[in-house]
Amino acid sequence: MTTTANAESTAETTNRSGLRVDRGSLRSLILYPVILLAILGLLILWLLTADLTNTERVTLAPGELWTMTKQHLWLTLVATVIVLVVAIPLGVLLTRKPFRPFKGFISGVANFGQAAPAVGLIVLFATWIGYGPTAAIAALVVYAVLPVLANTMAGLDAVDKSLIEAGRGMGMSAWAVLWRIELPLAVPLMLAGVRTALVLVVGTATLGTFINAGGLGLLITTGVNLDLSRVLITGSILVALLALTVDWVGRVVEHIARPRGL
Amino acid sequence: MSSQASAEGQQNGQGAGQEVTGVPILLDGVTKQYGSKSAPAVDHLTLEIPAGSTVMFVGPSGCGKTTTMKMINRLIEPTEGSIVIDGEDVTTMNGDELRRRMGYVIQAGGLFPHMTVAANIGMVPKMLGWDKQRIASRVDELLELVSLDPGQYRDRYPKQLSGGQQQRVGVARALAADPPVLLMDEPFGAVDPITRQRLQEEMISIQQELKKTIVIVTHDIDEAVKLGDWVVVFDEGAHIQQYDSPERILSDPANDFVADFVGRGAGLKTLGLARVHEVPRMEAVVVTPEQTPAEALRQAEESGHGHVLVLDKQQRPIAWPSVEQLRRAEKLPHIHEENLPVVGTGATLEDALDTMLVSRAGAALVVGARGRFEGVVDLDTVMETLRDRRAGENQPKAPVGTNDEDITLERSPETGEITIVPSGGGAR
Numbered sequence: 001m002t003t004t005a006n007a008e009s010t011a012e013t014t015n016r017s018g019l020r021v022d023r024g025s026l027r028s029l030i031l032y033p034v035i036l037l038a039i040l041g042l043l044i045l046w047l048l049t050a051d052l053t054n055t056e057r058v059t060l061a062p063g064e065l066w067t068m069t070k071q072h073l074w075l076t077l078v079a080t081v082i083v084l085v086v087a088i089p090l091g092v093l094l095t096r097k098p099f100r101p102f103k104g105f106i107s108g109v110a111n112f113g114q115a116a117p118a119v120g121l122i123v124l125f126a127t128w129i130g131y132g133p134t135a136a137i138a139a140l141v142v143y144a145v146l147p148v149l150a151n152t153m154a155g156l157d158a159v160d161k162s163l164i165e166a167g168r169g170m171g172m173s174a175w176a177v178l179w180r181i182e183l184p185l186a187v188p189l190m191l192a193g194v195r196t197a198l199v200l201v202v203g204t205a206t207l208g209t210f211i212n213a214g215g216l217g218l219l220i221t222t223g224v225n226l227d228l229s230r231v232l233i234t235g236s237i238l239v240a241l242l243a244l245t246v247d248w249v250g251r252v253v254e255h256i257a258r259p260r261g262l
Numbered sequence: 263m264s265s266q267a268s269a270e271g272q273q274n275g276q277g278a279g280q281e282v283t284g285v286p287i288l289l290d291g292v293t294k295q296y297g298s299k300s301a302p303a304v305d306h307l308t309l310e311i312p313a314g315s316t317v318m319f320v321g322p323s324g325c326g327k328t329t330t331m332k333m334i335n336r337l338i339e340p341t342e343g344s345i346v347i348d349g350e351d352v353t354t355m356n357g358d359e360l361r362r363r364m365g366y367v368i369q370a371g372g373l374f375p376h377m378t379v380a381a382n383i384g385m386v387p388k389m390l391g392w393d394k395q396r397i398a399s400r401v402d403e404l405l406e407l408v409s410l411d412p413g414q415y416r417d418r419y420p421k422q423l424s425g426g427q428q429q430r431v432g433v434a435r436a437l438a439a440d441p442p443v444l445l446m447d448e449p450f451g452a453v454d455p456i457t458r459q460r461l462q463e464e465m466i467s468i469q470q471e472l473k474k475t476i477v478i479v480t481h482d483i484d485e486a487v488k489l490g491d492w493v494v495v496f497d498e499g500a501h502i503q504q505y506d507s508p509e510r511i512l513s514d515p516a517n518d519f520v521a522d523f524v525g526r527g528a529g530l531k532t533l534g535l536a537r538v539h540e541v542p543r544m545e546a547v548v549v550t551p552e553q554t555p556a557e558a559l560r561q562a563e564e565s566g567h568g569h570v571l572v573l574d575k576q577q578r579p580i581a582w583p584s585v586e587q588l589r590r591a592e593k594l595p596h597i598h599e600e601n602l603p604v605v606g607t608g609a610t611l612e613d614a615l616d617t618m619l620v621s622r623a624g625a626a627l628v629v630g631a632r633g634r635f636e637g638v639v640d641l642d643t644v645m646e647t648l649r650d651r652r653a654g655e656n657q658p659k660a661p662v663g664t665n666d667e668d669i670t671l672e673r674s675p676e677t678g679e680i681t682i683v684p685s686g687g688g689a690r
Binding site: 162163165166167168169170171172173176180181184185259260261262 | 335337358359360361362363364365366368369370372373374375376377378385386389419420421435436445
């Protein structure tokens with residue numbers, strides 16, 4: 001039998017490369033934050049050299065900016081955690097056989113949440129719950145559930161049915177198959193959904209300022225209302241940088257959490 | 263290749279020597295019905311699968327063969343009837359626990375892509391609570407059994423293996439906890455013909471060693487007669503058309519359906535079933551290279567043979583000159599002649615016939631272990647063996663298999679043999 005194994009192993013050397021790390025994507029992952037830092041540096045340089053008015057100086061004080069950034073991140077984080085807690089179990093549930101019939105309905109509801117204009121959602125929740133961060137978070141959750149839910153279901157549906165059968169056939173319980181086979185194999189798609197949701201939430205959290213929820217959106221509204229273009233530009237760039245940073249973190253996590261062997 | 267030596271005795275699952283580790287399986291009046299209106303996918307099937315034998319389920323697609331197999335480990339729950347494994351009714355026991363006691367192999371191996379070869383194979387032992395050390399040594403043992411070098415393959419991912427290697431790992435995984443029963447669903451359907459042939463040969467030799475009860479679903483009649491001790495030919499609704507030995511399926515199909523399914527060339531396929539060791543062997547005139555041609559000629563004339571076989575000290579054939587060649591020769595050859603018509607005892611009659619047809623003597627030399635000469639076979643003896651096999655002599659009785667509803671099964675207390683007792687007082 002040894003001849004058999006040898007004959008087949010000659011074909012292996014080419015297959016071996018199947019697991020190589022994608023160098024292109026690794027390089028872009030390292031380059032990405034460097035570019036973001038460079039843009040941030042340019043922004044700071046520009047603000048330091050600019051001849052700022054008193055109002056601008058007060059609004060753009062480093063302490064103020066840091067507080068707003070923290071508020072913004074807080075909104076994002078809380079909303080995202082709630083999205084994950086709601087959408088992932090829901091996605092798992094809706095791909096289980098007894099609940100499949102509800103898949104269309106729930107997907108429709110989630111679609112509605114995303115299709116509705118974000119400003120409208122935030123104001124709607126504010127009039128219902130009251131002005132403040134709670135309403136903003138509720139609106140953000142509704143807005144961002146869809147990508148996570150959709151990708152969780154897509155990821156689980158994409159798992160080769162024969163693998164599930166193999167698992168069940170060797171005596172794994174349905175639960176064990178979910179934990180040890182389906183979810184690990186769905187991780188790449190699920191994480192992509194989470195990243196999409198995060199980026200959506202970071203951008204949309206800007207609107208929180210309309211209902212007194214704080215965040216970097218304040219800079220933009222202030223800039224528009226008082227016609228301070230430098231404040232407006234700074235706010236916009238900071239929000240964009242924050243969204244891109246979150247996107248980068250998401251990509252890094254995806255890279256690390258991707259199961260080996262795929 | 264060990265296939266040559268191990269192929270001996272393959273024809274009978276209950277062959278002597280190895281201990282049977284498999285257990286008998288009985289499907290008792292099993293029905294699977296999807297919805298209430300449609301025809302049942304499996305219709306009142308009663309089927310006995312003897313311990314330690316390989317039973318092949320063949321039939322056209324949609325005939326219910328896969329459904330039947332999946333009801334044995336209850337991946338599909340039967341609507342009616344019971345499944346008895348080793349005398350124990352498993353129809354209502356916990357399905358997961360039942361499945362952990364059976365190996366299950368699917369097409370293309372079904373390996374988990376995010377786990378290494380070792381993790382894939384160690385899955386069931388891990389579920390059964392084996393310790394790490396025991397799992398690791400079992401993994402290596404199994405990789406060797408399926409002819410993969412453990413050091414080289416243990417830590418690879420399925421993606422880094424060829425199709426045939428994945429299938430081997432799939433078989434190793436199914437055998438991990440040493441289950442008495444192995445279920446295989448079109449196991450060699452996804453690999454190229456050459457690899458398939460090799461895997462089939464290996465499967466035969468693995469079964470030789472392990473003597474499990476194996477059920478294999480296939481749509482390939484050639485594979486069925488090659489691997490099976492018994493072959494079930496199903497038609498729609500898992501209606502048994504014939505449940506018999508490969509020889510009788512080929513030579514004596516029960517009806518047109520089976521005959522159509524077997525197709526043309528049934529006689530030639532029979533040649534592939536019988537092995538050289540089953541054929542009676544004839545003697546030859548044997549000389550050593552030290553003797554003179556004249557002595558050899560005299561021996562040949564005394565016995566009336568047309569050829570003389572020259573053997574070396576280890577009894578290996580050197581040359582097989584004819585009488586005419588001997589008359590011209592000054593001394594007997596000392597160097598091993600190439601292209602001698604030699605076949606191993608484990609070779610199929612198909613191979614033997616092929617060798618004979620191109621040999622000058624119209625016969626073939628049979629060699630056993632280490633190339634030792636064992637005798638001569640010729641066309642006449644091969645034909646005689648084929649005739650005997652066709653007559654179905656010396657063949658054990660086929661196991662029970664029927665779709666009849668009005669029967670009861672009776673087990674003999676002494677032999678454990680199962681027989682059908684028609685009930686309904688002969689009304690039929």
